[in-house]
Amino acid sequence: MPKIKMPRSAPSIDMTPMVDLAFLLVTFFMLSANFRETEPVQVDTPSSISETIIPKNVIMVTVGEKGHVFFNITGADTRRDLLAAMGDKYNVKFTEEQAENFLKMTSFGCRMADMPKYLDMTTEERKRQVEVPGFVGIPADTARANELRDWISLGNSLAMKYGKDQYEEALTKDPNAIADDFKPKFILKVDSKALYVYAKNVIDIFRDLNLNNLNFVTNLEGNPNGSASSEKKEE
């Protein structure tokens, strides 16, 4: 009888399923990832144990390290109307193109008088504005014209109006829609190193407008007691 010869071949694995899966996951994460929006100022937020994810409808005020104030609001309709309302109030005219740029922007920080010039800039130029001497962001102190107060109060009433429309629309599809989800939430994004008095100034504007429920943007850090909802053990 002849010897049975084992077929000699290099040890090999069929990698096709693995590659399939890898690419599937890559595709999934690529599509589901949303990248950090480019902000005109770099803000290093403090950390906390809070696990609440940032809500969808927000009015966000950013306080930079040096106390510069930036404003941001979500919702294309709200933004368009808000710019028009602020333009009316401060007698500033905007071109069609400038209004279009305003919709594409995220946070912004400039005086109403400089707004048309600011809107003509590129994102990179806006980022560099912080280094320009004499940069103030949005004027927020009570001594001068308090533009931040107007941004917040006009923005809030417009966001409430559009939120109400959206809620009524959502109700027709889902009778269990929660009205609160459509109301704007107030977010404060403060830099760790910024003095608290700068943030307090902004907080006081919110409180003056009777908007008392504020949210601070924070990084997630580990809870010493395990998950935030788990019970606290006594030492």
Add this chain to the structure above:
Amino acid sequence: MAEIAEGGGGGGGHKGGKKRAKKQSTRIDMTPMVDLAFLLLTFFVLTSTFSKAKVMSLVYPAKPEPNQEMPEQKIFNAITFIVTEDKLFYYKGEFYPVGNPKGEPPTQLSETNFGPDGVRKLLADGNRYVIEEKAKLDERAAKTNLPDSIYKKEMIAMKKDDRALKVLIKTDTKATCKNFIDLIDELKIANIGVIAPVDLMQDEDNLLKAKTQ
């Protein structure tokens, strides 16, 4: 790693035949592609889980009307924190300035820190009532499958109880936002429901200046 194919797919039975022409393999070395795929995968997995911004909610007390008198509230279990640059001071109960009409000894500030042995221990001791009640409630919830709404309601009631610790936060001009948020964070860890950021009084500022100089 990848396959070094020896002989095509067409059955390995025949040996040493005339089929010499089919020597070149049709398979492609997939290693670089797989490397890249996994690199991208790792990148997206890491970035998408870690960059989600979280928010911490803080409800401020409503501003009183200008001509409305604040009702005199009896403070049962309160602690006042005074935050300054990377330092933390506190006193318990009410503030008594030097030579107060009630004849109480003047309030002294004590120093603590943001570490686990400092403020966390202090708050856990002060808020013992809530922590113990919460443990009982958790136990009950685990046994009886308590609905979420009732659980939340009981937690709120518990935190508003006279025996629960109430916290006042005062900041001086040198405090940073990090100091403030760190303190709020500690309060949340200790399950404190009533948090009131208020303005610093002149007497307290003087005490603070004496302490920090």
